Amino acid sequence: MSGGRLCEGRVVIVTGAGRGLGRAHALAYAAEGARVVVNDLGVGLDGTPDPDSPAARVVDEIRAAGGEATAHGGDVATTDGAASLVRTALDTYGRLDTLVNNAGFLRDRMLVNLDEDDWDAVLRVHLKGHFLPLKHAALHWRAEAKQGRRPEARVINTSSGAGLLGSVGQGNYSAAKAGVIGLTLVAAAELGRYGVLVNAIAPAARTRMTERVFAETMAAPGTGFDAMAPENVSPLVVWLGSTAAGVTGRVFETEGGRLTVMEGWHPGPTATRPSRWTPREAGETTLKLLSESRTPGRTYGT
Template sequence: MSGTLPYREGRLCEGRVVVVTGAGRGLGRAHALAYAAEGARVVVNDLGVGPDGTPDPDSPAAQVVEEIRAGGGDAVAHGGDIATPDGASSLVHTALDTYGRLDTLVNNAGFLRDRMLVNLDEDDWDAVLRVHLKGHFLPLKHAAAHWRAETKAGRTPTARIINTSSGAGLLGSLGQGNYSAAKAGIVGLTLVAAAELARYGVQVNAIAPAARTRMTETVFAETMTAPGTGFDTMAPENVSPLVVWLGSPASDGVTGRVFETEAGRITVMEGWHPGPTEDKGARRTPREAGETVRKLLAEARDPGPVYGA
């Protein structure tokens, strides 16, 4: 078992063990480095694939591990496919076998295969749903099983899960029906997990980040371009402070929430709430139903625009 990091007063995650999926590049890499800087020992997961999920011969997980170690931190690489039961199980066991514990899981892995719906192949639908939604569910399931066992053994953890949704999952995004559906599903998964796992000392939240990554720097090239000088609003490192705080004991009591975050902005998203309503107390005719809907829509707030519309 690896030794603990030297204690530094005030570090939020001193001695905690954190797993970050898709941590070889972009947001995941930024999260892994930020956790290490706050005293965590990090399991750096990355399958090492291209932006569309095809094999990449140069897996970056080991490079991130070396960055962390060069800065005086402690990390280990994991190259398994977290969208398979064996890969997700081995991810959790890598943390337990290496460090003897698991405290925080950050689900971040994903890729894009963008098409308008009429051109979207079933394989591209399945691949994106698999890596984003199944790739969140399986690591969450295996981590939660470990924390439930700890609770039953009288060792209730201070455990944290941070899931990665997107503005596309909250509002939709043209040309990203598969990605939007997956990211919306992650929000639903987050809410259910927060309710079910609270009894085991687990808090579950989600972020909807905007940052420059391999998935966004081409799709939103103008917005994502780094400035020559001044504050780089789209740097992925801007998102990581919130992720680190949510994964630390300092976030006690915060669960079942979704946060939009980019640049220096953090927004608590409030989700679906009942709007205007009318109860007739009896069955309506179709024409009456339509008249009621028109009346209620006139009183309701307009939804936010779909990205790209």
């Protein structure tokens, strides 16, 4: 394997890497010289057990191309699973440099039809499944920094346009992905002192979770470029996971050939007074401020 690649020698964990975006990320990291821990629980779209073992297949792909990879089949939304994931990287390769939190599934329902179990399951996998691997990786990196071995560590979390704008029929998923952004901002603020940079992406691509949405969005005639291929998202993820990236606490939308820096919540039109508003005054003033404010993006599905 020749030198000069972006992630040469780095050890990278990718969760949910058996298919779709995670698989594309794992292959892209390996192509740039990283040693990859491929995590996948091997479940169906709704999180139920699947007899298939996609993580092992991705490891075989990486090795066949001359790279290094190992599989991990644990549940990253449990303390034991997340701890063993980090331990697998350390025991196998002796270090950990980058964590890509990607694992997730869907249980879509309109709010009035959304069961508590479906709410809990989606928040567990998407949000708890980000928190626990991040916590255990951060514990390792903090210990390294305290021993005078300050890492150049990177974390890439996976949010969604649903987490930025909301998505009809996906109240659980939208809430979880919005939570991922909040977690990213806190982690970036807390972990920078230990040499850890934390960012999030909001990708759009054709995967098992979105294949019906993007089923007819294929390569543009004459170009050979499939804008919804998951491989289009991976270049940004690889860069964010490398030492070339010095950014932290940011969110990026990415799909096809488009990259966007998301600017998040900023104060808009404001009114102040040295005394308490009456309800009528507060309402009249708020309507005036709204007339001066930027129109928010539309919720997906409206």
